[in-house]
Structures are given as structure tokens and as C-alpha cells.
Amino acid sequence: MSEQQAPALNFTGERPSRLAAVGQWQVHALAADNAIAALNRQLRNAAKDADMQWDLSGIDALDHFGAQILWNAWGRRRPRHLVLAPQHEDTFVRIEQAGMLTLPVRSRPHWFSPATLLRVQRDIAGHLLSFVMLIGQLVLDFGRFARWPLRGPWKEISSNIYHIGYQALGITALVGFLIGVVLSFLSAQQLHTFGGDIYLVNILGMSVIRELGPLLAAILVAGRSGSAITAQLGVMRVTEELDAMLVMGMSHGFRLIMPKVLALSISMPLLVVWTDAVALAGGMVAAKVELGLSVSYFLQALPDAVPLANYWIGIGKGIVFGALIALVACHFGLRIKPNTESLGQGTTLSVVTSITVVILADAVFAILFKGVGFY
Structure with a gap:
């Protein structure tokens, strides 16, 4: 896998801070060379800044696994400043809708009911x-x-x-x-x-x-x-x-x-x-x-x-x-x-x-x- 295809995060420390995601955010690319652990640390640190500018328009390929990693780092909600490529919008919409679904809790009746x-x-x-x-x-x-x-x-x-x-x-x-x-x-x-x-x-x-x-x-x-x-x-x-x-x-x-x-x-x-x-x-x-x-x-x-x-x-x-x-x-x-x-x-x-x-x-x-x- 070439360097251009590997998933990466480019961070700019100037105010306002900006984080750009590039490469292939797919399961086979994220599993290579233990990339998930390093990306999770960077994402958690970046998510602490509420004014962080998230730019995901540079991602070449994104599947549900890669989108879920970003979604978890955001605290299961979209950040205030987010730029998405149009082809990736549907993936995050499905994840967002799945998180809103709640299974009905069936209360167990008492023995004397x-x-x-x-x-x-x-x-x-x-x-x-x-x-x-x-x-x-x-x-x-x-x-x-x-x-x-x-x-x-x-x-x-x-x-x-x-x-x-x-x-x-x-x-x-x-x-x-x-x-x-x-x-x-x-x-x-x-x-x-x-x-x-x-x-x-x-x-x-x-x-x-x-x-x-x-x-x-x-x-x-x-x-x-x-x-x-x-x-x-x-x-x-x-x-x-x-x-x-x-x-x-x-x-x-x-x-x-x-x-x-x-x-x-x-x-x-x-x-x-x-x-x-x-x-x-x-x-x-x-x-x-x-x-x-x-x-x-x-x-x-x-x-x-x-x-x-x-x-x-x-x-x-x-x-x-x-x-x-x-x-x-x-x-x-x-x-x-x-x-x-x-x-x-x-x-x-x-x-x-x-x-x-x-x-x-x-x-x-x-x-x-x-x-x-x-x-």
C-alpha cells in the first residue's frame, strides 16, 4: 500500500485549528501496520477542541468501519465545523440514524402482577x-x-x-x-x-x-x-x-x-x-x-x-x-x-x-x- 493511500491526519495548530483527513479510510487500510491505534489517539486529542475544523473532503475512500471510528471520536454526534465530500454524506447519515434507533425495553412483570x-x-x-x-x-x-x-x-x-x-x-x-x-x-x-x-x-x-x-x-x-x-x-x-x-x-x-x-x-x-x-x-x-x-x-x-x-x-x-x-x-x-x-x-x-x-x-x-x- 503506497503512502498516498494510507489513512492519515494532517493537523494545523493555527487558530482556528484545522484537522484534515486524507487517504483510504477503509477496513483493510486501517488494519495495516496498526494504524487504528495511532489514529484513535490523534482523533481523541483533536476532539477535545470544540472549535476544531474537521475537513474530510480529502478522503479518497470511506467505508462504514472508517466512518464509525470518526463518529466515535466525535462523541457520537457531528462536530460544529465539518466539511464532507458529497459521496460520504450518506455513510454518516446511516450511522447517525442507527444511533437514534432504540430497542423497546420490555419490562418484566412482577410475580404478583x-x-x-x-x-x-x-x-x-x-x-x-x-x-x-x-x-x-x-x-x-x-x-x-x-x-x-x-x-x-x-x-x-x-x-x-x-x-x-x-x-x-x-x-x-x-x-x-x-x-x-x-x-x-x-x-x-x-x-x-x-x-x-x-x-x-x-x-x-x-x-x-x-x-x-x-x-x-x-x-x-x-x-x-x-x-x-x-x-x-x-x-x-x-x-x-x-x-x-x-x-x-x-x-x-x-x-x-x-x-x-x-x-x-x-x-x-x-x-x-x-x-x-x-x-x-x-x-x-x-x-x-x-x-x-x-x-x-x-x-x-x-x-x-x-x-x-x-x-x-x-x-x-x-x-x-x-x-x-x-x-x-x-x-x-x-x-x-x-x-x-x-x-x-x-x-x-x-x-x-x-x-x-x-x-x-x-x-x-x-x-x-x-x-x-x-x-
Whole structure:
């Protein structure tokens, strides 16, 4: 690039001061030899003089990039004394008009505003309606399965029992054992203070078999298997597999929803029994270490300390919790839109809702059976 083509500024210090821009003020010329930094310093110094005479008539070529550099140096407004070549006038007019455009600011309504409350009300109503329709379809599918059991989705049920139940044995055993150890250790310290060591079996047995075992297993399954069910149905929505099933005449409820509900209703009671046993084993270990209670005494005192009704209440909780987790997970999985953002949001919302529903159902059990299972 020759010297005549390079962008430059010619400054005359006589009063009134005059600054003339010459050369090619285009992006390729301004990017060469780090010319932008030197020109910006000169332009900023010149812009401090309000009476500066700006002469841009000597510019050979000007693009939007070069005009923007001058515009920024002027403080985004034209100087009082400016001489422009006629062919460059349109460039500065477009820059000036673009600076005058302002995007409308959309104010975010408060959560208590009528519009927000109406939208939340509609969302809740939509979820309730979809959930009721899902339950109704599930009842019809159960009726169809009872009439023609040989045509039922036995492979899907077996596969879900394996993935939901068998593969969850490890995590439920680990967490159950730790909970039993912690609960037994803390209870033993308090009971030993008042000389009530023998009542550790009562506290540990009642809390684990009636409450902690079913609730702990349900929360773990909701986070592990509930999210997997929602993600599976969501991916099928994104990849249009659900639409393909409808085209082939295959029912979503009979092939996808019902097997998962059945599998969770079968697996959850078994997981509750497994979690109870491992948690009590952890409690026995802690009781042996902390209070010196033998394992044989613990096993002999447990049937008398915990009535059998509590065991059946825990089993019943497992069945109900499993069905609720499956229904909530399938509900949110079917409502996922065919995009990845909705998939992530739906999976998160499914887990949170499942755990909340399980805790609410546990509270209902506590109210309904408040007089059952006690001597």
C-alpha cells in the first residue's frame, strides 16, 4: 500500500485549528501496520477542541468501519465545523440514524402482577388436565392389559424392572446403610445420657421401617429413575419417535407409560424392603460400637418394638410412591417440546415435582394411619 493511500491526519495548530483527513479510510487500510491505534489517539486529542475544523473532503475512500471510528471520536454526534465530500454524506447519515434507533425495553412483570398470576393459573390448569388425562388413559390401558394379557408389553415391563429396580440396589444400599449408622449413632448418644439404651431398637425400627425407608428409597428413585424416564420420553419427542409410533398405530400409553408405572409399582416395595434391611444393619453396627448392644439382642427386640402393621404401611407407601413417580415422570416427558432446552427444563422440573409429590403423599399417609401401628 503506497503512502498516498494510507489513512492519515494532517493537523494545523493555527487558530482556528484545522484537522484534515486524507487517504483510504477503509477496513483493510486501517488494519495495516496498526494504524487504528495511532489514529484513535490523534482523533481523541483533536476532539477535545470544540472549535476544531474537521475537513474530510480529502478522503479518497470511506467505508462504514472508517466512518464509525470518526463518529466515535466525535462523541457520537457531528462536530460544529465539518466539511464532507458529497459521496460520504450518506455513510454518516446511516450511522447517525442507527444511533437514534432504540430497542423497546420490555419490562418484566412482577410475580404478583395479574398477567403473571393468570399465566401461572393457566399453566397449573394445563398440567392438571394433562395429568388427569394421563391417568384416564392408564386406566383404559390396564383394562386392555387385563382382557388380553398375552398381548401385553411383558418385555418392556421386565426391562423397566431391571433398570429401575435391580440397578438401584447399590445406591439405595449405600445411602440406607449410612443413614442407619448416623441415626443410630446420634440416638444412642442421647439415650445413653438418660439410661435408655434399650429403646434404641424402638426408635431405629419405627423410624426406618415406617418412614425413612420408603421415603429414602422414593427420593433416590425419583432422582435416578424418574429423571431417566423423563429424559427418555423427551429424547423420543426430539427425535420424533413418538410421532412415528402414532403413525404406526402404536399407543404411547400401552407401550411406554403402563410398563413404567407397573415396573415402578413392583420395584419400589422391593426396594423399600431392601433399604429397610440395609439401614437396620447399619443401625445394628452403630449400636454395637456405641452402646455395646449385641446383634442377637437387636434382632430379638425388633419384632416386639415395631408392630407388623408398620411394615405393611411401608410396603403400601412403596407401591403408591412408585406409581406417583412414574406418572409424574411420564407426564413431564410427554410435555417436552422438540428442542434441547425444553428437554433440560422438563427433566429438572420432573425430579423436583416427583420429590415434592412423594413428600406430600407421605404426609397424607401419616394423617390417614396416625393411629395404626402403635401399641
